[in-house]
Amino acid sequence: MKIRQQTHPNALALDDDRTDVVRTVDVLSGVNIIVLVAMLFVSGVTTTVVMAQEKAQVDRTELPIKAPWYPPITTLDARDAKAPPVFEVKAPKDAPNVVVILLDDLGFGGTGATGSILPTPQFDKLAKSGLLYNQFHTTALCSPTRQALITGRNHHSCNQAKITEVATAFPGATGMLPNDIATIAETLRLNGYSTAAYGKHHETAVWEISPSGPFTRWPNFTGFDEFYGFLGGETNQWSPAVYHNLNRVETPEDPDYHFMNDMATKSIEWMRFQQALTPDKPFFVYFAPGAVHAPHHVPKSYIQKQRGNFDQGWDVIRERIFEQQKKLGVIPKDTKLAKKPDDIKDWADLSAKEKKLYARQAEVFAAFLDMTDHETGRVIQSIEDMGELDNTLIFYIAGDNGTSAEGGMSGLYNEMTYFNGEPQGSDIDFMLKHYDDWGGPSTYPHMAAGWAVAFDSPFTWTKQVASNYGGTRNAMVVSWPDRIKAKGEIRNQWHHVIDVAPTILEAAGLPEPRIVNGTPQRPIEGTSMAYTWEYPNAPSQHSIQYFEMFGNRGIYFDGWFAGTLHMKPWANPETRFTEDTWELYHVAEDFSMSTDLSRQHPDILAKLQQAFLAEAVKYKVLPLDDRRQELFNPKLAGRPDLMFGRESLTLYEGMNGLLENDFINIKNTSFEIVAEVDSGDKPANGVIVAQGGRFGGWALHVKDGVPRYTYNYLGLKHSVAAGTAKLPTGKAAVKMNFAYDGGEKPGAGGTATLYVNDKSVATVKVPKTEFSVFSADESAGVGIDMETTVSEEYDREGSKYTGKIEKVTITLKD
Structure with missing residues (x-):
């Protein structure tokens, strides 16, 4: 007779080899099993315990994975007994390492692979060996994109309507990740992965970032074994506010120190340790530089390489990027270059002083991106040096929203002048005094909005504008040599940042968890992109998606996009929500959103507006809130403090x-x-x-x-x-x-x-x-x-x- 464990934890099945009778005995307490085993010994039947780990499939839908139940041991002497195997959680066989790279504030026209004159050789190299996605979308702002990325849910579902610093008391906007939404890091960790995050972690509620905690929503408690980075929206790259796990660390006061280099080195060191000690255990690395978000801080050696590259100005360079995009095939050849915002001056109309300053701002921005891409390349190269690149699934996402226009019309010597309404920070003569040290430790700079529009080519708008692809479309490369055999190809299926998490689960052979740490989970709202790897012409599986940020809102549905610009990134709202003018684009045929069809198809526009409201109610988007600076005051915002x-x-x-x-x-x-x-x-x-x-x-x-x-x-x-x-x-x-x-x-x-x-x-x-x-x-x-x-x-x-x-x-x- 053999004892085997059934799926119910309090049931045993007895297989009687002599009579082929199967009986189920409820195990109500430890006494019952002892009595049962004693009876079997008395009857002279040999008892063999068949362990659940050998006979039952591991249930990965409830995390943490439960250890198998073993009957009590009745043997007195350990020499006469056989120990059961030690229970270990292991990732599925052949599950890949996963690396997610997320740059900050870089738009669709910001990489060489998508036509830019900005230097991104490592991104371009990965695009040639993997797949480049030209219809991948984010949320128009950093915290919301990051929370959506690591959870697979829409940002309002994650309570991250905007950045954490302007959270309110409204559902969908509290800045507090709900317990019923586990991150992909936590899911992988509980399935046998080692997990680590480096760089920007802008997802923790601001009133929870203190030595008093609570630490529930800090990186270490949302799935990351290791964390090295900063918890705010940006950091001084020369003198950053860095945490190692839960502890503040004092970075060296060294003129050669730069956080971008530091975080890359720390991630490489961790991966080497992890592979040296546990080579059979896959790793998940979330590598999220603060670059190229302001402040644009970069060593002079990088800036010198960009001298003169932007003297022609943003209009000529925008046009050049657009033509290169058509030549590369990343946009259709019949695409029209969308008009730029009326507030952006023509380069030809600028003064000599303005041209000199603005060209310098772009040189520093390009240098910062060059350094960022180089350091990111070091991370990828280290994976190859360890022999792990072929079995590593890499997502390299070039921006968490469009390029930032928050520098306003002239740029900023100190970005904090923008938040405090101080005009001197954007005075041309004042900023020119800092021309030679722009990007160095004595500045905290941002660039003029004209460059943001250029680097978001072929679209009109920028970061914050959720109603235009200039604010939400970002280049992305996916690479996994062991699985993705196509190289250097473009994938044009329509996808969103919430699709990354379910793609990782499918690649790792993991189910979406139903319960995590005792809490039933809200279903993942994204759609896996894995189908695009082998079927380049497959129709898009992500058919509907809402967008909203500071009242700028829109909706994509099956090749159409309707949206309204409620507020420009550099200005206050000009209308009330009910007075906003909506536009309509047939984006299946109009890649750049250049031709408004709202007058030709008012019926389609009306249906999409209703669809937006339905999605807004479903995902806690309402009420709309267009406040910005005033929400930094917790009393006005109504959030805890x-x-x-x-x-x-x-x-x-x-x-x-x-x-x-x-x-x-x-x-x-x-x-x-x-x-x-x-x-x-x-x-x-x-x-x-x-x-x-x-x-x-x-x-x-x-x-x-x-x-x-x-x-x-x-x-x-x-x-x-x-x-x-x-x-x-x-x-x-x-x-x-x-x-x-x-x-x-x-x-x-x-x-x-x-x-x-x-x-x-x-x-x-x-x-x-x-x-x-x-x-x-x-x-x-x-x-x-x-x-x-x-x-x-x-x-x-x-x-x-x-x-x-x-x-x-x-x-x-x-």
Whole structure:
């Protein structure tokens, strides 16, 4: 007689070899099985336990995969017993390694393979050995695309209507990934993969990014064994705010350091370790550079290679890209170049100063892309060097939306000036003063919108515009030599970023999970692209898709696209939602969306508008929300905030690396800082408390024993209240009182007064303050100024306070 486990965990089947009788016995407790086994021994029947791992197929629809149930062992001596096999979760046989590469803010006309003059040799090389997709789409903004990519669900389903920094309380826009949507990383990890993420992870709710957590939606708890990167929308590439797993790390203060190189090196090191230790275990790497999102930071050696390449201007270069696209066959030969936005000036109408500056901006952007593609190529080459390239499925997606036009008409010396409504940051004469160091550590730059339109050729619009393919169409290459035999071919099936996750599951031989970590899962909303690998002329399987961003909205259905431009990337809305004008394109025949057919086919337009509303209700798109800068204020947005209701915050020495949403909001109000310090028996130096950095922030610090308060307005003006005497030896109370002048008016100035032991020692008038945001990634802290420094009077190493800080209290004043 043999005992075998049935699919029900509390049932056993007895195969009686003598009578061929099969009986089922419910195992109600451990006692029952002991009694059963004892009865069998007494009857003289030999018992053989056939393990479930050998007889039953692993159920991968419920994750984590359940270990098999084994009957209790009744043998007394281990020498006389045979141990069951140790349960291990293993990936399906022949499951490939998977690498997803996602660049930032690069449009369809931004790669050599899609006709660009921008340098992307590694992308182009992969396109020649794999498949290039010319109708692949994203969401028009970064966080939403990234969440859709790693989940296979639409961005509103993931509660990621926009970027996490402007999340609201409305369903679909909370910025909090629901428990019923597991990432592809978590699915692969629970199926036996090693998983890692490098670079930009802009998917965690901003009020959850603090040492207090919760860490539920951090990379390590959404499926990644290893994480090395940053958690905001962008980072200073020279001085990034980097996390290694849950911990902030201080990157080297080295003039040759650059995060793009660092993250590539870290990913290569991890893959080598993983393959050395577990060569039979596949890996999943999500490689997501912050490039080429602003700030455009790149070494001069790359910039020098681009000298003069953009002197002809964006109109000529846009036309050249368009002609090359037709020549390469990535767009139909009868495609028309869509008109550019009316706000974009003709290059011929620009002044000599403007042409000089704008050409430089494009040189730096191209150099940044060149470096990014080179470092990405290092990652791919390392996989080949390990002998794993043939069995690695690579998705190289050249952009998470269209090229960014958020630099406005003139570009920006410091991107934070855009978020704070400061016009000097885009003044031509002012920016030309930084011509030679554009792209270096002393700038935080963005380029003029004319270049974004050029690099989104052949379309009209750019990032943020979900109602036009210029904001949502991105070049993508897929490579898997062991499976995809076609090389250098174009696939023109219509697909969306939500289709990547189901494609990975199909390639790995994995089912879509029904339950993950105890939570029933929402069905994946994407469609696998694997059918396109062997059938180049197969009809598209993704037939309907909505788009929405800041009220810009549209819908694709079976070769038609209807959409409306509600708001330009560089301007406020001009109409209410009900007043928006919709356009209609037969994109099956009009690749570039050049000919509006709304008047010719009002019936089709009306049907597509109704389809959009149906999809909007289905996927939690409504209500539409076109607010931008004001949503950076959590009170106006209605999202959770660590400081809601708090009038004061007390910190202690060593508390640093706090992002802006972790810190009390001192903007647009009066406030006071009181620090209890101990200088010891000699003059102290360094930062007591600081927030922000070189491109905007403030610091209470000490130089040669003398206290100082510096307010750095967007890197444009430093206002300093400097004492005249050194702090007394031993303990002292250092206070700074800021009296805000503006009342309810945002961004007004104020007066900063410095006190030592309640005696006024200095005062300074601050003409303007930052009303919206200091930085996307610069932090606040006690005893050190991390990343870049607020004041030029100290460097990062010199910012470390040499005395002792007992505590610092920041209090808001009415």
